[in-house]
Each structure stands twice: as C-alpha cells, then as structure tokens.
Amino acid sequence: MSMTPPPGWYRDPSYPLVERWWDGTAWTDHRRQPEAPQQPSPQQESAERGASGRAKVVALSVAGVVLVASIVTGALLLSRDEGGGDAAVQTGPTTPTGPTARATDTPSPSPSASASASSADDPSSVVDELNGITLPLLDGWVRPQYVAEDDVVMTTPGTYDCPGDPGLCRHGRVISRTATATDVKSPKALAEQDIEDAANDAYDRDLIDSRPYRGIKSHHLVKAGSVAVAGRAGYFVRWKVGTGVGPGGYVESLAFPSSVGSESLVIVRFAFDAGADGPPLADMDRITKGIRPVGDAGTGGGVGSSIGPSQ
Template sequence: MTPPAGWYRDPSAPHLERWWDGTAWSEHRRSPETVPLPLVVPAARRPARARAVALAAAGSVLAAAIVTGAVLLHDGGGGGDRGDGVTRTAPGGPAATDTATAPAPAAPAAPPDSSGPSDASVVVDQLNGITLPLPTGWEAPRDISQDDVVMTTHGVYDCPAGRGLCRHGLVSTLTPASSDGARPESLARNDIADAADAAYGRNAAGDTPYDGITAHQDVAAGPVAVAGRAGYFVRRRVRTAKGPGGYVESLAFSSSTGVEAPVVVRFVLDAGPDGPPLADIDRITKGIRPIGATGADGGVGSSIGPSSD
C-alpha cells in the first residue's frame, strides 16, 4: 500500500510542488496554484527497548513511513509497529509520464521528507543518536525478532545443534537499564558475559543453538574513541559444543545526545571460514557518528570530547 499519485510539497524545495507517481518521487516540479499541503506522517510507536533503525539512501523515501501514511489514508489513523524495529528507505523511482492533468488528492497521505543521511551504507539508531556504517556483506535487519539488532550479515543457516536458524554476524545497540555513572570500562566488562551467553549460550527463546559454551578467552580490551567520545571495548573468543564458535565484543561509550546516556554496542561474529572478518568490528567502530555529523566527525583515532565518565 502506497499513497496515491499526485502533487505534494517538495521535501527539498517547500515553495514548489513535486509529482509523486504512487511509488517514488519524479523529477517533475511546479509552482503551486494554491498553498501546497504539508507532508505529515505520524511517528510509529515502539516498545521501550525497540530501536528505530533506518537504512538511508540519497533522495530516498522511508518505506515504513509510506506504509503508515497509507494506513492513515485508508483506515483513518492509528499507525503500528512493524515488529522488527527497522525503518527502511528506497531510492526514487522513474518519473511520471503524465503530470499535467493529474489531480491532487484532498487529504493526501504523502511520502515523508527525504532529508537525513544520504549514504545507502549507513543505518541510523535514533534512540541513541548515532549512525553506524554497513560494511560489505552486512545489511539492515529483516525478519528478526530481536529489537536491539541494527545490522546482520546476509542470509541464514541451520544452527549447528539443529535447532532453528542462525546468522554469521549480528550487531546490536543497548542502553544499559542502570549504569549509575559507571565508566565505559566497567560497562563493557560487565556486559561481555551476557553478550557471549546471549549469542552462543542460551538465547532469549531458551534454546541452545550451539549446545552451549565450552570455553572462552578475552583476546583484546582497551580504551577507544567512539564518535568523539571516550569508550572501552572487551573482545572475547567463545568456543561452543557444536560449530566453530565465534567472537563477541562489548563496546561502551557515552552518547553525544540528550543526557549523554551510555551506549553499549554488541558485536557477534562466527569464527571459521564462513564468518565475517574480525576487521569489520573495527570498521564499524571507526565509522560510528552522531546523527547529523559530517564524515570527519568522531570515530576511532579522533579527539575525545568531554565525557561524563
């Protein structure tokens, strides 16, 4: 379901109207004969721990917001939760072939503003105020029940213990429920055991897709700058009863938005030839930015800004 074709206020030039062909913005624009209707799409409501994660693209249209607008048009209001915590975007489609006679709807459920990150290889965590890069082989999550997951590797495989489907890589973001002013080092060290157990021990559904953890070893730890903030990471090698096991990392730092609440990013990468390279953890960490920051802001090796830790 998409909004009907028609003239709407141009997100990039509000003094003009732009033709929406029913699936995407066209390149047709005109001066409005009357004051154009604003583009209004209400925000969807999500569970407390859900993340609003957007896969952004240049000149994109948010698909989830389009669905919400269509519900408003046909059902008279509401809005709803997709269930996977993801808002995706799609690039603009071909131009409409006939724009001169197309009528403007009286009460349009218009596509959203196309502003925001223009890099198609970036996901947005609105709750924590950060963006994360998508390396090659990774994508925004789809068909996954974990609200905190912000990206996964492509595809799934049968879990080694024969129960359910597994993925070779996951990245999730968490806001600690109670940090009490804890430093990033404490947060990362306290989180790593839970992160490892959730990934390779007993999952949220109570299953053991790898028949449990048999051994583990912390292979790296230390301070790091993340999005211009002081952070700390702990990386653990996990061995499992079945399958090659993998690597789990807990990365903690303070958000640069709001009250600067702490953020924990969890990385889960399968070991063995089918798992993604460990270097992807560093690539993602280096590319974390505050929402709205330029490409040079933040990241590993940048100056560390003031922090509450």
C-alpha cells in the same frame, strides 16, 4: 507543517512482530504482543488527556485525511460502476491515534535504528536515532530483516541451520542499544560487565531458550582497552568463545557516551562466527572507527585508537 503522532502502541521498528509504546516524543522500552493488547498505564492515559490540545489538532488532521480518502474511494468506485476499467490505487498511510493501533501501523518519526536505516539517504550507513549515532554498513553486511532480537542494526546476509538445537543462525550480528544498568557510570565498567551477557545471548541460549550451539564451553580474552567512538571516550572488551558444536565465535562489548539527550551510555555488541564462514574480524574495528554522531559526518570515530585483534 509536520506533527509528531500522539502517544500510543505502534509497530516496533526494530522488531515488527511486537508493538512498542511511543510516548509522543520517543520510543520507550515497553513492548507487547499484538495478539494480546494491553491498555496503557493510568499515568500514560493521564499524559494523553493532559496533551489534549495537540491530540485535538492531530485528530482533526487524521479526520481530514480519512474524509478525503473516503471521497476519493467513492469516486473511483462510481467510475468503475459507470464502465471504467480496474485501477490500482495507492493511498498514503494514516497515522494511528491511540494505543489500539495494530502492529502494521508505524508512526511517522522513526527513532530506532532499523527504521531510520531504511529511510537513510546514505545507503552505506545505518542510523540509530535513539542513541544519536550512525554506523557504517560495510560490504558483506545488510540491514536486519526477520530478526527476532531487539536493537539489531545490521547482520550478515542469509541464514544457516544452527548446528545444535533446530533453528536458523547468522554468521554475524551488530546490536546498538542504550545501557539500562543505572549503577554503571563508566564505559570501562559497562563493557566489562556486559561482555558475559553478550556472549551468552549470542552463543548460549536464544530468545526461546534453545541452545543453537549447545552452549558455551570456554572463553578467553582477546583484547580490551580504551577507544574513541564518535568523538567520545569509550572502552571495549573482546572474547573468543568455544561452543559445544560449531566453530564458536567472537563477541565484543563496546561502550561509550551518547552524544544526544542525557548522554547515557550506549552499548554496541558484536557477535561474529569464527571460521571461514564468519565475517572478517577486522570488521569490528572498521565499524567502530566509522561510528559518527548523527548529522556530523566529519567527526572522527576511533581516531587515535588501537583495537586490532591479537590472535
């Protein structure tokens, strides 16, 4: 019988350097640095006390696992003391039970994209459980590793020295996240509102306020229009941006309703370097057309859409 872990702070699957609050059923947007743990809010503590029945079951289960692990460890140490050889022992991870869990602990469910991707049966796709979609992992793309930005679902392999402020840059990134703007009701309005933020995040200032490309100096609209995404009506806006140094790049904001939960709007951002070292611009279209609802490989992605770039 599988059980979900109780509410608590766990390693963020999309950015393992921080901890993220698990409310017992899904990841929230609350994050913290592991070096400075914060106590959960009174509402969260009250929710934990209210869920005492499930917490007791999980606590008993964890206690049983710890007891068995202790017995096995004691037996191995006794065997070694009696003259046995060294043995490499691997034990399964135990599920943390509260907000004091360290950043190296991860609850068994993994609703975020990068965590689900690592356990996906299909190596050619990335799963974003939170938004209920899978994205195709094309040739020339890899699952994110050592990426500081939240919600990155794939990148081009390797890094290069940024041409502006010191740092490491990547030629391509794809990000998938739930839209947070509550006043935006349509995919078209969301994509048109998000594109400037997408461009600034990719080519203006990074998370530590550095300017890896010395800022954006110009931009122009490449194309925009309606597109079917995972069987839903979506909208995209694509810009070409010029930067202070380097070849500049292409950014796109793709918005569409999620197929799960409250069907909140989802925003997928693309950031591709321009020039010979950047990924093919057609990969934006191929990834869009390959987006599927989780568990429904037969649903068309961008069927009937026309989103080829105009140069």
